[in-house]
Structures are given as structure tokens and as C-alpha cells.
Amino acid sequence: MAKNLRLKTARAARDMSQKKLADEVGVTRQTMNAIENGDYNPSLNLCIAICKVFGVTLNDLFWEE
Amino acid sequence: MWKEDRPYDEYQLLKRYRIGFQTMIIFALLVGINGFIKEFYIIWAPPIIEGIVLLYIPMFYFILMSLFKDAYLRKLDTGIAMIVIIGLVVIFNLFVIIQSLVYGTFSLVKDGMLSDGIVLPLLASFFGVILIFMIIKRIKDRREV
Numbered sequence: 001m002a003k004n005l006r007l008k009t010a011r012a013a014r015d016m017s018q019k020k021l022a023d024e025v026g027v028t029r030q031t032m033n034a035i036e037n038g039d040y041n042p043s044l045n046l047c048i049a050i051c052k053v054f055g056v057t058l059n060d061l062f063w064e065e
Numbered sequence: 066m067w068k069e070d071r072p073y074d075e076y077q078l079l080k081r082y083r084i085g086f087q088t089m090i091i092f093a094l095l096v097g098i099n100g101f102i103k104e105f106y107i108i109w110a111p112p113i114i115e116g117i118v119l120l121y122i123p124m125f126y127f128i129l130m131s132l133f134k135d136a137y138l139r140k141l142d143t144g145i146a147m148i149v150i151i152g153l154v155v156i157f158n159l160f161v162i163i164q165s166l167v168y169g170t171f172s173l174v175k176d177g178m179l180s181d182g183i184v185l186p187l188l189a190s191f192f193g194v195i196l197i198f199m200i201i202k203r204i205k206d207r208r209e210v
Contacts, residue, residue, distance in 0.1 A: 027074035030135040033209070040076050 003038045006061050010054050011036075025049040072139040080136040084127055092123040110179040118179070121187055125194070132198045144203055151196045158189035 011021055022032040025046060034040035035050075042050075047062050054061070073081065099119060102109065110118065131137035138144050162185050165171040172182045 026140070028077065028135065028140050030206075031074050031076040034076060040079075043075055046075060 002064070004036050004061070007050065008036045010056065010061060014054065021050070021053060024053050072141075073136065074140055077136040077140075080134045081131060084130045084134065084136065087130070088123045088127040091126055092119070095119050095122060108178065110183075114179050114181065114183060117184060117187065121191065125191060128195055129198060132195070132202055135202075144199055148196065148199050148203070151192050151199070155189060155192045155196055158185055158192065161185055162189060 011018070018032045018036070019029045022029045025032075026049070027046065031040065031042075035042050035046075047058055051058055051061055071078070096119060099115065109115070128137060138147070162171065165182070165185070172180050173186070174180060175182075
């Protein structure tokens with residue numbers, strides 16, 4: 001699975017650490033790291049929670065062209 | 066907002082299920098091999114020690130793999146308390162082993178079978194390796210942040 005660079009970029013743009021984002025959505029930092037590196041395909045609930053933190057849509061972060 | 070409120074998050078649970086299944090396979094294999102050895106070769110330990118040794122290997126596998134895959138500690142655990150507690154258990158075990166060595170009561174084999182004395186080295190190695198793994202993992206995690 002490809003790396004999720006859009007998630008990484010969105011996080012970096014808000015100057016947010018993996019730990020901070022992980023705490024906001026209720027997962028571990030290692031899980032957030034696995035999502036960004038493309039090692040784990042998160043559930044829809046988790047994707048929505050991440051999008052809500054950034055105020056973006058699922059398409060913006062998780063839709064692969 | 067939806068927030069994961071279980072002690073382990075979804076990725077950790079997925080890994081724990083996978084490691085748990087592998088652990089069950091290892092345990093089943095060990096029970097089969099043990100039955101074969103007892104039937105055709107030798108009774109190598111009294112029943113209680115046999116049970117402890119047969120449980121030791123799969124439990125060891127589960128804990129080490131869970132630690133290695135970041136699925137052992139819960140989301141809010143920092144691991145420091147566990148490192149301290151496990152460290153104390155290791156020290157206690159080593160103390161008892163050294164004490165029995167000094168008094169000459171330490172024996173691993175008795176009447177051609179493993180004796181009760183095997184339990185302490187097993188426990189010491191079990192918790193000792195877990196302690197080392199937890200410390201290494203913690204150092205690695207702190208470098209990643």
C-alpha cells in the first residue's frame with residue numbers, strides 16, 4: 001500500500017505531531033505512523049475522525065486517484 | 066466526534082488477534098509433540114512442570130511479538146510502571162536463584178525428570194527478556210517521536 005502523503009502534509013501544515021493527532025482520535029502514535037506509511041488501512045470511522053480533526057473531507061485525505 | 070474508547074485501538078486489536086492465533090497454533094503443536102514424546106520416548110517432567118513449560122513457550126511468543134508489534138501496552142500505558150514492576154520481579158527471582166545456589170538446594174533435574182527448580186530460571190528468563198524488550202522498545206519509540 002502506498003504512503004499517505006496527503007495525511008502527512010495535512011498534519012504538518014497544522015504543525016501537529018503524530019502523537020497529538022493520535023490522541024485526538026483515540027489511537028496510539030504507532031497506529032497513526034502505520035497509516036501514514038501505508039502499513040495499515042484504517043476503518044471508515046477512524047478515517048472520518050481524522051478528517052474531522054482537520055476539517056476536510058474523506059476525498060481530500062483518503063481517495064486514491 | 067467518534068473516538069476510539071477501547072483500551073486497545075483497532076490496529077492493535079488486529080495485531081493481537083493475529084498473534085493470538087499464531088500462539089494457539091504453537092501451543093497445539095507443542096501439545097502434540099509432547100504427547101508423542103511421552104507416548105514413544107520418555108516422561109520428561111511431572112505433570113505440573115510439564116504444564117508450566119508447555120505454557121511458557123506460547124506465552125513468551127505472544128508477549129514478545131505483541132511488544133515488538135506495539136500491541137502489548139494499552140493506549141494510555143506509558144510502560145514505566147510495568148518496567149519497574151517487572152524489574153522488581155526479575156530481581157526477586159535472581160535473588161531466590163542465587164540463594165538456593167548458595168545453600169546448594171538448586172537442582173534442575175531430579176530422578177531423570179525436570180524438577181520444581183526449573184520454575185525459577187524460567188520465570189527469571191521470561192520476565193528478564195520482557196524487561197529488556199520493553200526498555201529497547203521504549204528507547205526506540207522516544208527516538209521516533
